[in-house]
Amino acid sequence: MAWDFGILKEEEAYRQKVADFLDKELTEEIARQSWEDLGLDVEGRAFAKKLYAAGLMGWSWPVEYGGKGLPPIYDFILIDELGKRWGAHVPNDVAYTMVGHTILRRGSAEMKKEFIPQIIQGEIEFGLGYTEPEAGSDLANMKMTAVEDGDYFVINGQKTFNTESHYSEYHWLAAKTDTKVSAYKGISLFIVDQRAPGITIRPMITMSGERTNEIFYDEVKVPKNRLVGEKNKGFYYMMEALGSERNYVFVPSRYLPYLNMIVDYAKNTTFKGIPLAENPMVRDKIAQIAVEIDMSTLLADHARWMEWNHLPMTCEPEITKVFVSEMEQRMVDSAMQILDQFCQLKEGSKWAPLNGRMEWEFLHSFMTTIGAGTSEVGRTVIAQRGLGLPRG
Amino acid sequence: MAWDFGILKEEEAYRQKVADFLDKELTEEIARQSWEDLGLDVEGRAFAKKLYAAGLMGWSWPVEYGGKGLPPIYDFILIDELGKRWGAHVPNDVAYTMVGHTILRRGSAEMKKEFIPQIIQGEIEFGLGYTEPEAGSDLANMKMTAVEDGDYFVINGQKTFNTESHYSEYHWLAAKTDTKVSAYKGISLFIVDQRAPGITIRPMITMSGERTNEIFYDEVKVPKNRLVGEKNKGFYYMMEALGSERNYVFVPSRYLPYLNMIVDYAKNTTFKGIPLAENPMVRDKIAQIAVEIDMSTLLADHARWMEWNHLPMTCEPEITKVFVSEMEQRMVDSAMQILDQFCQLKEGSKWAPLNGRMEWEFLHSFMTTIGAGTSEVGRTVIAQRGLGLPRG
Amino acid sequence: MDFTYTEEQKMIKDAARGFLEKACPNVEWYLDMDKDEKGFTPELWKGMAELGWMGIMFPEKYGGIGGSFLDLVVLLEEMGYAAVPGPFFSTVLLGGLAVLEAGTDAQKNDLLPKIAEGKCLLTLALTEAASTVYDPFFIETTAKAAGDNYIINGVKLFVPDANVSDVIIAAVRTSGTTGDKDGISLFLVDSKTPGVKTTLLKTTAGDKLCEVIFDAVTVSKDKILGSLNGAGAVITRVLQYAAVGKCAEMLGGSQKVMEITVAYAKERVQFGKAIGVYQAVQHHCANQKMAIEGSTYITYKAAWMLCNGLPATRIVASAKAWGSEAYKKVAAIGHQIFGGTGYIVEHPMPIYSRRAKAAEYAYGNANYHRQLVATELGL
């Protein structure tokens, strides 16, 4: 036990292997599907399988389901290397980085046997079915109901912001199985066939052009063996998974391409014959971006390290989440100041700098401090769980 | 009625008269006593009288008490001109800018006759006796009691942060006259002879070296004719006066000397032969200070204009207060960055730049977002009273 | 000192509010305008002309209604509130005011009445590709004398509404070197002149900023606006009007954002309470309010100083430095409070946050204007 910021030789070997593979195989087109959260198209889905075929997926998963039984750092390495190349969401990320872990922790033996190998092999993806119109930050306020009826649950209600659902095979659904008790004690989790009768999926397009979905359930029958873990424990499972999910989803390496871009731009762009890189204000702004990316990486590394060492996380992944998401907004604002007027030109426009990616990132960045919990809720969590300040 | 940011010819004439007088008479020593809130010494107190003798005080006060019956803008002009010369607190400011107005509004005829002329003439000053150890932001939580006993109130308890009390003649005191009702309905205001038997004044020294006081009342007898207005209406009077007090106390012109100082410094200081004024970052920081001072001035002008036009102020003086006080902290932080290492040298030290005033201002600036109500309470006021957001 | 609208200004405000509410009916309509090549409808333009908006500050003899710049600012505030698209700003503030400031009698008699009637659209072609940092005087486009004509060559960027314009005022170098304020001239170029090529750029706000290529464009010398080589002062003046006009738009936009944000905070329930009860939300809204109060007074003070012929360089720069940051901040807070709802393209929030970004960079962002303030401070 001692401070150590290095990675092991075998971890580095895996990293190099992933890097070599991605440098060769991760095309702009596939990266882009992932990068923009536009929804993985056929090529994107196929790439997850390709990653598996190349022997790069599942190293951190149990041997009995096809993994290598190694610590989570291998998955983090995989995601970081993808992130550096605009591909942070490639390996069917809801399945691989979120619900798979809850299935492992809480699912029945048959459920694990059915789903985990498919997840490791990049075969399936899930849509995340938590948010409802009246249940945003306040997830416990959800209204969707699942009522037992023989061998089934019958589900009715509406979800919103279910990003992957238009192409994923399954819906990872939270619904109320007991409406008489506090929501914390009356929610259950289900795996629902996303194409089951009674489900209607409608696209919602975001301001940055991503597709997400609203989903309507009308008397949808879900077999009882698709209940995850115990009935009415769903909210607890969701909270239990939250820290780990943040560790997988907020990937600081994703910002390195932006940093590299703006560094190159400042070096290679002149005004009145002088490179922008010589202007102290430009230098200061870019350096601050770099410092904050360094910081994001360290915060994420620390929270991830806690996770794989089974240390109790109180607010560490929340700190990463709040910091990274706000950093993203500061980054894009500073970078746009360096691009000046040109910053507003979109991809495909004449004269658009950096292929319009910073412009896209600007639009996208409004989501970062909202999605998966607002910064406000995050700070409250940090204060109450991290510092022991009293609840209201 | 039309947008108009100018001042009238007669207002300008008064301003010029004040300016001429101050340029000649306001010595560094007197300005400094005021500037640093160190407490006005003999010379500072004398200067208030000198201002009166020069015919410059009281223009905005009723004719019957020795004023000229003109609108408040004349007093604002006086304070602004003093502020520009580090003298914002000269005319015995608690008396002249705060309690005098409440006496005018709420005091009895005899009380007005006794006190207002003395205030206009710069003869007397008051200490402000609101804050207690348990009543900071939450003034209503005060514990000091005033119990009727024949022709007197007998007062017991403790006040804290009573800045002027060690040299002022009177204490403007809030105390509970009814402990059975909500504090809002049970507080009264008194004018207490600051040297009355039973009063003990103890100095408290702040981190910037200013003196303030804690004051202990032990069976202090106050004649009934020193009750201000009606019994148990004190909290209402305090709240009624708050907006106007902010208009007089948060004086944006006070920051102009700092701006001028740092501009001069940047112009006259070189590094490697190049004036700091040519560095884009230095320019940007100083310009931002200037923009924010412009902004402060406009916010103050607007709130003051509302006051003298008897328009209902909801949150306007609060906006000035929050903005100006936070601006002050940003200003000093930016200015210190320009002074770099030298910023930490105190007045009287070898090599201290700007006579150590920015260093002093740094220490002082911690108070600005706390004193007279925190920024947090201020923002809540703006949200609830200015925007109609609901109370908790 | 007075912080009130005149009665006439109140009427302008009310009329504009009423008209624009109907003219810009819903978010779908805005999104259509974003996608539309022209970015506005003939009906909208006609309605605005009928209300006399284009000629609001032209003298009556030119078909205007003889108002002041302050009246125009009041109108622009409402246009920002409604986020109305179209070539009003380019036609009136960039084109009309340039003609009014610098035109010969003949030019004014020719153009101003047509502008006032809504029958002539103008714009100003100023910044160029080499201005990687905004600098309106960094002009490389040239006009070379050839007999009674001039031949213009060069490329202009970020020219608003050039694609729908009738006349493009081109700022060109007729002497001196790039970066000088001296040696610049303005030409009134008919947009249909051979050699003028306009390409729409794709922008965050869906506004119609264009690249305009002048490829050996021949313009007769009587099309010079103002004096040969002496346009620097005219451009400075027009850009002051434009910066303050943009501040007014930003102010109106901020007000609208705060209005819908506060309304939503009062109505949206989470954790059993309206979210507007929570201190974090209250303080966010208070920050919107503070930013907007500031924007209001500095915008009107700058306009008032311009109106009264007072030295306005510093106040205009301060206003644009402040306003650019304020609108952006107000919009970001709006998004934060609306949450996911406000991130959907059909919500009003993105209309405003996208325009806030465009406005931030129009006529110089905060960094640019702070450098101007610094110069005014003697730095």
Add this chain to the structure above:
Amino acid sequence: MDFTYTEEQKMIKDAARGFLEKACPNVEWYLDMDKDEKGFTPELWKGMAELGWMGIMFPEKYGGIGGSFLDLVVLLEEMGYAAVPGPFFSTVLLGGLAVLEAGTDAQKNDLLPKIAEGKCLLTLALTEAASTVYDPFFIETTAKAAGDNYIINGVKLFVPDANVSDVIIAAVRTSGTTGDKDGISLFLVDSKTPGVKTTLLKTTAGDKLCEVIFDAVTVSKDKILGSLNGAGAVITRVLQYAAVGKCAEMLGGSQKVMEITVAYAKERVQFGKAIGVYQAVQHHCANQKMAIEGSTYITYKAAWMLCNGLPATRIVASAKAWGSEAYKKVAAIGHQIFGGTGYIVEHPMPIYSRRAKAAEYAYGNANYHRQLVATELGL
């Protein structure tokens, strides 16, 4: 990867916490030290020496205990937590490490054991008055050869604890021009040498920064530390240690501030509730926590990289850029939550906020270090 202290480091931490709690008993004591000419007491210094602190990272052969720079950082974190005054930093980080890095065997044998025993106080005289912007290589002070001696002339500023030092390491120009890293030499100057004149500056933090005048000071050439003209690299290295050491102090100070702030928020009642219930206060404290988490890992990563001989220029600069701002912010939040109470000079808050200001400017503020980061990025 591992984010834990070694068992030894935990022991160092616990011992330091316990010792310093007693050694620095109350605010009055700190204020006395601020006013005191020397700024520390002989007992404090002796106690620290007995615990082996001065020699913590010296090899055993020099009377040290053979620890690593990380061990020293752990200790400095505690010293920052306690805000302990005195010449430890100047003696060990500026003086001791310079000797350890660059000294001859004779110099090491002479000085290190004495330092480790607490019997010799050192400091480094580096920056000069012409550095209106911090630049440790902007050296105009000269040393001119004169037989077996050198004659030093010049003025140094912000020299910590020079007034109590036994040896001042003077960075002087022996060739090249001002601003060059080349051409600088270090001299071990006995503080009592004729011509050395030390004047205490009055500072925000009450720390003992001095002006040191070298007026024709004669030093024998065997007092050169490291190679003639080659001190640039040594200074760079020592300043990296110093920057990270200062980060560790700032980290400890921030932790203490957060600790007392959170405790106060839990206990102070206003409006009928502990103020720590209010979202505004909770979010302030959350911001402290976030700033400090960041400071922790970047400080230890920078120290770990230095320890392991990895290229550390960027991480050290990042750490100081972050830490300088973080401590300042944490202290400002502390003041905001303590309110008037924390503004009184006898309160612990001013101790920390004043030191935060001093630390911000020690070895380069955030602006300086961001420029270094920019250079590392290839800008």
